[in-house]
Amino acid sequence: MNLGFETCGNATLIVYDGGIPVLATDPWISGAQYFGSWILPYQFTPEQLEAFAATRHVWFSHGHPDHLNLDSLAQFRDKTVLLPQHHGGRILRDLTASGYNAHELASDSWLQISPQVRILCCPDWNQDAVLLIALGDDCAVLNLNDGSALGTRAALQARLQPFKRRFVLKLCGNGTADMVNFFTEDGQRIDPMPAESSSLGYRYSSLLKSWNGTHTSPFSCHHVFARTDSRWAAAYEVPIEAHQASFKRTRGEFIPGYFSYDVTRDRITETAMDAAPREFREPHEFGDNWSEQLDHQEVHTVRAYFKKFAHLREKFQFIGVRVGGKDTYVDLDGPKGRGITFEAPRHSLMTAINYEIFDDLLIGNFVKTVLHGGVRSLYPDFTPYVAKYGDNGRAFSIDELHDYFRAYRKDSGFNGWLDQIRVDTSRKLRRQVLATLQSTTPALYRLARRGYRRFTA
Numbered sequence: 001m002n003l004g005f006e007t008c009g010n011a012t013l014i015v016y017d018g019g020i021p022v023l024a025t026d027p028w029i030s031g032a033q034y035f036g037s038w039i040l041p042y043q044f045t046p047e048q049l050e051a052f053a054a055t056r057h058v059w060f061s062h063g064h065p066d067h068l069n070l071d072s073l074a075q076f077r078d079k080t081v082l083l084p085q086h087h088g089g090r091i092l093r094d095l096t097a098s099g100y101n102a103h104e105l106a107s108d109s110w111l112q113i114s115p116q117v118r119i120l121c122c123p124d125w126n127q128d129a130v131l132l133i134a135l136g137d138d139c140a141v142l143n144l145n146d147g148s149a150l151g152t153r154a155a156l157q158a159r160l161q162p163f164k165r166r167f168v169l170k171l172c173g174n175g176t177a178d179m180v181n182f183f184t185e186d187g188q189r190i191d192p193m194p195a196e197s198s199s200l201g202y203r204y205s206s207l208l209k210s211w212n213g214t215h216t217s218p219f220s221c222h223h224v225f226a227r228t229d230s231r232w233a234a235a236y237e238v239p240i241e242a243h244q245a246s247f248k249r250t251r252g253e254f255i256p257g258y259f260s261y262d263v264t265r266d267r268i269t270e271t272a273m274d275a276a277p278r279e280f281r282e283p284h285e286f287g288d289n290w291s292e293q294l295d296h297q298e299v300h301t302v303r304a305y306f307k308k309f310a311h312l313r314e315k316f317q318f319i320g321v322r323v324g325g326k327d328t329y330v331d332l333d334g335p336k337g338r339g340i341t342f343e344a345p346r347h348s349l350m351t352a353i354n355y356e357i358f359d360d361l362l363i364g365n366f367v368k369t370v371l372h373g374g375v376r377s378l379y380p381d382f383t384p385y386v387a388k389y390g391d392n393g394r395a396f397s398i399d400e401l402h403d404y405f406r407a408y409r410k411d412s413g414f415n416g417w418l419d420q421i422r423v424d425t426s427r428k429l430r431r432q433v434l435a436t437l438q439s440t441t442p443a444l445y446r447l448a449r450r451g452y453r454r455f456t457a
Helices: 046-054 070-076 090-097 153-160 201-211 231-236 296-307 310-315 346-354 358-363 383-392 398-440 442-456
Strands: 003-008 012-017 020-025 057-059 080-083 101-104 111-114 117-123 129-135 139-145 165-170 259-262 267-270 318-323 326-331 339-343 368-372
Touching: 003 129, 012 046, 012 129, 020 046, 020 111, 020 117, 046 070, 080 090, 090 101, 117 153, 129 153, 139 153, 165 201, 296 310, 296 326, 296 346, 310 383, 310 398, 318 346, 346 358, 358 383, 383 398
Parallel strands: 020 057, 057 080, 080 101, 139 165, 318 339
Antiparallel strands: 003 012, 003 259, 012 020, 111 117, 117 129, 129 139, 259 267, 318 326, 339 368
């Protein structure tokens, strides 16, 4: 195709201009991620692999390894690497130090990368980013990947509307893309909510409605589990055919799998989704032995890691880690009884702590997590402050957190303030009402959630 794009992999777009690949987004091409727990369910075509080698630019939305993938990164050493302008600049600093030609994109500013293709990037305080891709004057792709355009929604909506074809792509309906491996204090697993295969299409309908888009498709949701100790979560994977169930065709067009779009011919072509080999591998293949215990220095490292997050000290009395059957407690001196215990294998735990990628440990879903003292979720007081604002944003103290949010508010202005209120209100509702309903009356919770999504679609 002369001008157009195609979807493949997990959250990857390959953009063409003049028949030449000019951009690839979030290319996870090979390797098992999250300490071996995730693999890709579908294969790439030979033409797509050739396009990766020939592309001029590569864009990474954020630091999760199904987006910024170290196993695939070496293939792009001679390319121009484009990044969101995130507070802390960790990704830019690390890639530049490793010899990559990496550049941060000015926020909310068009960059012409080829004669007919220009891009615009908007980061948000959750350490994610949106990429708007304009292909000529008639087609645009809004790549939301795992994010929600926090603080930049209104500006992006205005940018998107002039185009005749408006593709909106976002992670929908894959609950296993976060930590869901929770246990009670007596060791009983708390079953995650099952996939809503009968109503997932409502989420895509709502997505097109909220962005006034014309087309959507499953995106940033293509992974399956591949470690024997995370195999339990395979029961909660969402099959690709479930994504279009209950989709409202009046909202636009739903494309059920991978596809390419030829702008010049205004033609969508679905791409065959050939399954990749799937094998469940043992933890020891990734360096993990569940019977190994921490040594004295590692205990000290664990305690120092959690104590540097000032917000944790305000919200939790303790963080516990159980390694090789032995408990280590980090006394945070916060509200009495409130705490979290993570049971993890030594190697992955210490890798996550030493490299400050704790979210990667959780998302693999082989770590077992117990919530104590009325704590109902890792959100909003653990995961964002540790993985987003801390590990990635480099904001640990209260003053650093104030500077962090001030920097994002400066860019997003009044809309950022409104989005912050919306997110905080939503989290409080889930924590105080929906979380209680989910734990006490799951059937009623599922009914309420399904009704809400149908109403907003």
